[in-house]
Amino acid sequence: MRSAGTFETMSRSRSYPLRTLDKGLNDLDRRLFDAVAESPSPLLDLTMRPLSSAADHSKLWVLIAAGLGSSGNLSMRRGAVRGLATLAVASLVVNQGFKRLYPRNRPLYEGVPLSRLRRQPTSNSFPSGHSASAAAFAIGVGLENRTAGYLLAGLAGAVGLSRIATGAHFPGDVLAGLAVGAGVAVAGARVVPPVDDSRTLIPAPNVEDLGPNPDGAGLVVVLNPASGDGSGARIVDELRGSLPAAEIVDLDEDSDIDAIAADAAGRAEFLGVAGGDGTVATIARHAIEAGKPLAVFPAGTFNHFAKDIEAPDVAAAISSFQAGRVTRVDVVWLNDETLLLNTAGIGAYPEFVRARTRYQRLRIGRPTATMRAVLKVLRDSSPKKVRIEGRAATVSFFFLGNSVYGSPSFLPGRRSRLDDGVLDVRYLEDGHRNATVRLLTSWISGRLRNSKIYRELQAPVVTIESDAPFRVAHDGEEGDLHTRAHFRVAYRELRVFGSSVYE
Template sequence: MARSSPRPSARLQTWFSATDHALFDAVAHSDNPVLDEPMRRLTRSANHSKLWMGVAAALWVFGSRSARRGAVRGMASLAATSLVTNQGAKRLRWRSRPVAGSVPRARIVRTPTSSSMPSGHSASAAAFAVGVAAENRTLGLALAPLAGLVGLSRVATGAHYPGDVAVGFGIGAGIALGLARMHPTDDEDHRPPTPESTRVPVPPRPDGEGVVLVVNPASGGGTGERIIDKVRRSLPAAEIVTIGSGDDVEAILRSAAARADVIAIGGGDGSVATAAAIALDTDTPLAVFPGGTFNHFARDIGCPTIAETVSAIERGTAAYVDVIRLNGSAVIVNTASIGAYPRFVRTRERLEHTIGKPLASVYATLSTVRRERPVRISFNGTTARTSLLFVGNSQYRSGGFAPTQRFTLDDGLLDVRVIDVDHRFATTRILAALAVGRIERSALYHRFEVPEFTVTSLDGQTLVAHDGEVGDYLRTAHFEIVSRSLAVYRPLPVPDDTGGT
């Protein structure tokens, strides 16, 4: 009886295995000193992602604003990839490692006991490089050869076959690109001009007279000191009030506002929200110097750098923006949330002074996803269980539940988003929708643009976080836009004497 020919899938698998082994032999049996000690050192440096943590730390300390964002995104992509690779992909199908002793002794490293496919080192390398590239393409391209060498080192040292490395690269790059779709990068193009109706008539202050700046010199990993140095050089008449970690920031800001024509704050979004509340109470224009980690408000008013805030003060350009009032009192300049984000903030703050904010953010994300319990809420006559309710000041450009950028801060609307998990297989459906970039079309995702919004926790008080701070425990939270109420210095065209710009 004639034997049936192998199925196409079996022939393909045989061809793949033969090719993979042939490529491995070509590298493993090559007599090249470059593949000996350098490859062994490189692969060991990438153990437990130590290499990429070091690169991220260097980008954070010495890099530009986009490089620092790239470091955070790269580590977040790496963390997600490591979880998927080690807890998921390696368990799908067992593949034996290359035979011990198949490479020169000078290259040998300790071979892990886990499945050979995929290569976790390669997946992490690709995830980090692509994550960085999402924020800074030049840096990402510069890191690509290093990521490729890490993959090569896994073959050269006998830890993996080339196919393991290729699959690892694919997984890491795919996860990083998926996260980029879920959490889009900055996009300064096509920003609409600020309407003339929001312009605030303020005089130029070329030397900073009448400006009182409140700043913590230690904020932002040294950014506070840079703010002080720049203001002293460019605005010599400005008064600078420094604060420490144990000071009552609100009391100091109120004292400063009592004698200021312009109240200026150097710090992150939480400090900006405190200063904004006092500026509203005293009807004093606010100047914001970016001194935190993300500086969402400063970026969205067009002041992502110290120099741009200084220029707006010197030239005398300011405009009104919206703020949110929570239950008629607390002022919110960016966002508020219920559900996963408060836990994220608490975990991050607990660790950031020990391991730094970028790594603390990565750990907090993984911890939150694993442990957070949904909150039962009611809104607009609807009952839901949510893992995240997001409320933004003005409409955010990007979709999903992690929006990042606004093109205007004066549209008079709240941007409300709710993830409803009170359905079968809700988590799986949400993850699938996120993976393909279709979360906005999911029946579990709700979005509203309204001037006010009320949500009630049905299981007692729940934590409401806002502007990067932990916030308060509330049973009912009422959010209301106070339209065009806060005067802030921001770059604008300077009107000429004829009324034009």
Template sequence: MARRKTTRPVRGAAAEVREQVHALDAAVFSAVATTPSPILDRWMPRLTNAADHSVLWLAIAGGLYLTGRSRARRAGLRGVVTLGATSLIANQLAKRLHHRERPIRSLVPIGRLSRRTPISSSFPSGHSASAAAFAAGVTAELPAAGVPLQVLAGLVGFSRVATGAHYPSDVAAGLVLGSTVAAIGRRLVPPVPPPSVPAPRELDQLPPRPRGEGVTLVVNPASHSGRGAALTRTLRRALPAMRVVELRGSDDVEAVMRRAAAAAEVLAVAGGDGTVATAAQAAIERDLPLAVFPGGTFNHFARTIGADSARHTVQAIRRGTATKVDVAYLNDRIFLNTASVGAYTDFVRIREGLEKRIGKPLAALAAGWRSMRKDRAVSVTVDGTTRESSLLFIGNGQYEPHGFAPNVREDLQDGLIDVRILDVSDRWSRFVVLLATLTGQLARVKQYHEVSAPEFEIGLPGGSERIARDGEVGEEGDVLRVRAVRRALTVYRPRRG
């Protein structure tokens, strides 16, 4: 008769791993807790208490906001949003899925204990998750802050062990959770790329004008909430030989620009993009170089050519460094940056009002959503195909990135018109476009169309629409004839590097 084999319960592999991790946790925790150290006794409770309720991270975000720098403010906002999402996942989901008892606090010296005695599950560490999330979120927008914030996040995690609140594996899990949420956030809403100034293919050498000899400046003293007047005073000191013409509210800007150009060797302008475009046309007609001083709210063209401060333009005039750039015409009227019809005028207005506070990607989402809610679609015919367009973008030059948040031109001499059409004429299209925008897949959906060529004729079969150029709303038209003119405008540009 065969003997029956007796069997013993075999522990599962997962249970064995948990026991080994717990044993290692207990050993490391005990070693940290029983290590006499005045430094740990003094600083670890202060650090862990500062991180309670994310006060430490909110204070840092507030400091970033107070710098006034748009990139720092976006970094702080991303950090806080990432922290909030991570805290919700850690405390309301992860801790409920796996309950773990807290370490025995009696091993920790009394003077090193944290102010609060936590009673929730030990796994994962919410403080560590929030620390990693905030540090990674800020770093995505502001890489220079990465090392100090990541070190601080690591110290907060260590403080949770040193003060008896968590085991080391709780801290590790929290750090991984926070970093993962931040990585997902970067995928859904990509960080704004650092501003880049396109490199010109060449810099021309014009006669140096160290005192502004032969330069005529047309300036609107009331531009940008009166900052134009302060800019004028600065420029008079920097270029004392320069002639200054001040615009008044009743002036015909085109006529003033033409008169100024007729008496100048160099035409200079301080104002917003619309005023700069008018000056560019006058300069082209007289074959004059144009000097652009940023005097408006956004100064897109000035930033694109590297004249992002008055100091840079003054430097270029004194040294005589310049380059040639393309201009574009819509129905024979010039624009330097973008033109549009229909709801895109609303989109630009809303986006530019938000982008300095929350960054261009988030501002584009908010502006797109608000514009889509207005149910404003325009029939657009391009290359024989008619589409319903809620948002129509026309750019002087190829813009980057692809999708519907164009931000920068890498080449100011490519001779192309960039046309982008977005169709959100029904609710399903809105849902598809919003999802595609969040996931970075907008260029792949049929509701979005992008094409570039040296010239286009765009029909508006639904009737005339108001045309906007460089942020200025102009006449109505039912046909848009758009063309690029290569290297038509000479502009002063500082030499970098």
């Protein structure tokens, strides 16, 4: 016969099933902790403490990110950036969110071998911040480079194990941390989709080896000292020191850049340009007409084209030229008269470029000018009624890129290729009910391509027409007014010095 106390305990268990479940899970958590932490394993004794220490303050992941960033693989470099950004968000969510909401004491670690013990943190135990950071970084990298992600996933799991083996966390803390880190990484992929390098099937790149040229013989560089708020003037000594045999032609405010570029292209064996994207596009046209390879020395503010041909700074561009490696990339022609290297836009983008240029003339600094221009566009911009390939559309944002940019999004990332032979077109249609809410919902849910507001197409030729003139901004320049804008890709028409990043 059961006692009254037994019936009372059973009744209490039925009344508080969640409390009973919580007690059972905590008991299981402690048993698993004891099994790992007290395990007499020489391998755990040798590896767990150093691994746990290496992951303190994310030192391990920062070091790995630096290695990935210095590699020649573009997807690994993107992964390093995404991994660190995801790690930072996960760390913030854990330390300023979960640890404050769910306080839990650290485990008692009398049974942990002395060879594994180290000074333990005093913050709440749930969830494990080390594990969250590890999972966030590994999955963040893996979203851009699958192979690296698989390798880092194993390391992330080992870091989680080390937190148990050294007595810092219960297994439940580690599992929760891994789940939080993974969740942040997946959410980040919804907001900023990873680059999909397999969206188009592209022939192998055209690469020429012209042989080494250590001193710059035969090179004529057209240099714009005003580019990048004076960056052009600051790189002259670096060019002359590294390429003493090269000729450098300085531009000034009154220079006829087309005449100077045509003259330089006619007498040069190799044509060079030091300036921003707008200057590079102008000189590239003359390099194509003369059939000369182009060396791009970045001296602008953003230098998008130089970065995408693996010449992010002057030193890298000099090394590429000296190595004599030339690859062919696409360019875009607007109405068969204006050459584009990067992007073009109508609607809000030209208005932004014009406003930023006007504010910069006030000498208030580029960041301030950019912010004021953004605010002005948000306040004053109006949609444009156009016809895109004959289809009527009212667009608030229109982006056109030379080659495919990143993943589906109205915030394009970087290009992984510049020789795929297509235009990348994305635009937002105005006039839909609750357009902003619907757009953000589609974006966050990862179903942007199914949205009736966001449109995307890839084609070698795109034509935009309108009854009213519209401005076409391109490569950071505000551009001219048109009633018809015909864009076409010139497939691998430009030869540039750069590393074989596409191989």
